[in-house]
Amino acid sequence: MSVLVLAEHDNASLKDATLNAVTAAKALAGFAGGDVHVLVAGKGAQAAADAAAKIDGVAKVLLADDAAYGDALAENVAPLIAGLLAGYDALVAPATSRGKNIAPRVAALADVAQISEILSVEAADTFTRPIYAGNAIATVKSADAKKVITVRGTAFPKAAATGGSAAVEAVSGSGDAGLSSFKGAELTVSARPELTGAKIIVSGGRALGSGEAFTQYIDPLADKLGAAVGASRAAVDAGYVPNDYQVGQTGKIVAPELYVAIGISGAIQHLAGMKDSKVIVAINKDEEAPIFQVADYGLVGDLFTLVPELTSKL
Amino acid sequence: MKILVPVKRVVDANVKVRVKPDQSGVELANVKMSMNPFDEISVEEAVRLKEKGVATEVVVVSVGPAQAQETLRTALAMGADRGILVTTDGPTESLAVAKLLAKIVAEEAPGLVILGKQAIDDDANQTGQMLAALLGWGQGTFASKVEPTADTVSVTREIDGGLETVELKLPAVVTTDLRLNEPRYASLPNIMKAKAKPIANKTPADYGVDVTPRLTTLKVTEPPKRSAGIKVKTVDELIEKLKNSGVIA
Numbered sequence: 168m169s170v171l172v173l174a175e176h177d178n179a180s181l182k183d184a185t186l187n188a189v190t191a192a193k194a195l196a197g198f199a200g201g202d203v204h205v206l207v208a209g210k211g212a213q214a215a216a217d218a219a220a221k222i223d224g225v226a227k228v229l230l231a232d233d234a235a236y237g238d239a240l241a242e243n244v245a246p247l248i249a250g251l252l253a254g255y256d257a258l259v260a261p262a263t264s265r266g267k268n269i270a271p272r273v274a275a276l277a278d279v280a281q282i283s284e285i286l287s288v289e290a291a292d293t294f295t296r297p298i299y300a301g302n303a304i305a306t307v308k309s310a311d312a313k314k315v316i317t318v319r320g321t322a323f324p325k326a327a328a329t330g331g332s333a334a335v336e337a338v339s340g341s342g343d344a345g346l347s348s349f350k351g352a353e354l355t356v357s358a359r360p361e362l363t364g365a366k367i368i369v370s371g372g373r374a375l376g377s378g379e380a381f382t383q384y385i386d387p388l389a390d391k392l393g394a395a396v397g398a399s400r401a402a403v404d405a406g407y408v409p410n411d412y413q414v415g416q417t418g419k420i421v422a423p424e425l426y427v428a429i430g431i432s433g434a435i436q437h438l439a440g441m442k443d444s445k446v447i448v449a450i451n452k453d454e455e456a457p458i459f460q461v462a463d464y465g466l467v468g469d470l471f472t473l474v475p476e477l478t479s480k481l
Numbered sequence: 482m483k484i485l486v487p488v489k490r491v492v493d494a495n496v497k498v499r500v501k502p503d504q505s506g507v508e509l510a511n512v513k514m515s516m517n518p519f520d521e522i523s524v525e526e527a528v529r530l531k532e533k534g535v536a537t538e539v540v541v542v543s544v545g546p547a548q549a550q551e552t553l554r555t556a557l558a559m560g561a562d563r564g565i566l567v568t569t570d571g572p573t574e575s576l577a578v579a580k581l582l583a584k585i586v587a588e589e590a591p592g593l594v595i596l597g598k599q600a601i602d603d604d605a606n607q608t609g610q611m612l613a614a615l616l617g618w619g620q621g622t623f624a625s626k627v628e629p630t631a632d633t634v635s636v637t638r639e640i641d642g643g644l645e646t647v648e649l650k651l652p653a654v655v656t657t658d659l660r661l662n663e664p665r666y667a668s669l670p671n672i673m674k675a676k677a678k679p680i681a682n683k684t685p686a687d688y689g690v691d692v693t694p695r696l697t698t699l700k701v702t703e704p705p706k707r708s709a710g711i712k713v714k715t716v717d718e719l720i721e722k723l724k725n726s727g728v729i730a
């Protein structure tokens with residue numbers, strides 16, 4: 168099977184989510200000894216394409232460089248991919264906000280039922296994926312001739328970013344569909360590691376009570392540990408931290424080496440985003456809190472005294 | 482402008498679903514069902530746009546079993562004007578739902594279709610994007626702010642790195658995220674009033690759409706269980722455990 172991977176990038180550099188998607192694509196291509204190609208659609212994206220060409224196991228990189236693709240608008244990128252799909256058996260996209268936005272639009276253009284957020288490739292047409300906030304895992308078999316798939320990053324290891332030497336080939340599509348335009352972005356700037364790639368995550372919940380308390384209690388602990396900062400939906404809804412901090416069923420899915428949940432009760436929807444972490448620590452004053460049912464180490468007590476103590480003793 | 486809002490009947494968000502012992506699916510008998518939470522946000526947004534005088538009519542549509550009628554009634558009690566129920570037996574995939582919605586859009590000619598970004602049962606996150614593709618419309622997914630003008634809509638989207646804003650030509654498709662609004666509870670008088678609002682009954686055949694699934698679920702299993710660990714008594718004990726397990730130096 169020949170598989171096309173949609174690269175996640177910011178034109179200048181390739182994002183790690185691409186590497187997880189390549190691993191899934193390799194598993195899929197392996198069923199019939201096909202190639203894995205990577206599509207970099209962007210504007211001034213040569214550097215991202217060059218990085219994609221070095222990924223181990225990638226046979227070719229397609230670079231669609233056009234102002235219309237610079238902001239990854241689905242209306243413009245999806246027809247490009249649907250056109251290219253004629254030469255492939257499958258599209259594999261990372262289940263990032265960008266991949267989730269674009270892939271279903273491609274699937275509909277290609278008249279394919281998409282398989283979202285796969286956890287494993289069981290056969291060329293069979294995959295596992297989480298349903299009901301990860302409380303059940305479905306094994307699904309696709310009858311479509313072509314597959315359109317998004318990949319849950321935490322379920323596939325990263326392909327090696329070096330070792331490959333694929334050729335970069337220019338491709339073009341129909342450009343601007345004239346339906347949408349990009350007006351601007353408010354990106355969260357942080358010196359800390361990115362949530363989905365972090366080895367350690369310190370997350371805070373409603374119990375913090377304010378943005379100031381996040382700064383005063385969560386940030387210093389995160390900095391001591393070299394950790395990323397996450398949050399529950401309640402903390403985001405209350406405006407303590409930006410939306411992109413949310414971990415859970417409808418936020419980010421993470422699986423770090425260490426996840427520290429502070430003042431988070433452990434609702435199903437939160438657990439859905441972090442229960443595959445290697446070691447989970449919970450600090451909560453309620454010893455009955457559901458978070459303790461998944462925590463390796465639980466500490467019962469007031470976060471406002473325990474967290475500063477932990478930070479100072481590390 | 483007319484607004485179309487598709488709503489789905491799903492297992493309530495507070496229910497902890499259980500996998501059936503024969504692995505054929507999850508237990509749905511005697512389980513509380515509700516409107517998909519993201520769809521409540523969509524209905525709320527449409528009703529607010531009507532209250533502001535931006536929208537003239539809010540039409541809600543559900544594709545599903547006969548009981549999805551109740552889901553439509555909930556939406557009507559929140560302030561939608563009328564409903565369309567497309568009855569199907571068995572699960573209907575996002576692609577088929579999008580095809581049905583595309584036909585309904587052709588009949589109803591709404592200026593906006595507002596859908597939830599995902600349904601909390603299959604967690605697919607596809608229908609809105611697919612509908613936009615089939616219609617050849619712009620899509621503003623994962624919206625936390627929706628501001629329509631006469632011929633465009635500005636949508637602020639929740640993305641991995643923060644927020645971004647796109648402007649779409651109308652008509653367009655919007656999918657809602659959690660922070661767009663806080664849905665209202667229907668008042669008792671409005672629940673009573675909703676009983677008199679019209680719901681049209683349809684089938685996929687009425688729209689000439691083939692809803693045969695493309696995906697077969699071979700089995701549904703429990704995720705790997707995570708066993709509860711231990712409670713530590715002190716911060717020092719916690720640090721010692723973390724050092725021993727090698728996750729901190």
Ligand SMILES: Cc1cc2nc3c(=O)[nH]c(=O)nc-3n(C[C@H](O)[C@H](O)[C@H](O)COP(=O)(O)OP(=O)(O)OC[C@H]3O[C@@H](n4cnc5c(N)ncnc54)[C@H](O)[C@@H]3O)c2cc1C
Nearest residue numbers: 372373374399400401415416417418430431432437452470
């Ligand atoms: C459709 C839908 C999608 C959702 N998606 C997500 C999602 O992606 N991610 C997510 O997180 N949630 C999500 N939720 C929300 C989820 O159901 C919970 O409401 C939310 O996770 C609760 O956040 P919390 O644990 O911070 O708050 P709470 O449940 O209020 O818990 C606060 C905890 O802090 C503890 N506490 C209070 N004071 C102290 C103190 N001084 N010291 C120590 N502990 C203290 C309390 O004992 C309690 O356990 C979703 C819900 C729905 C309906």
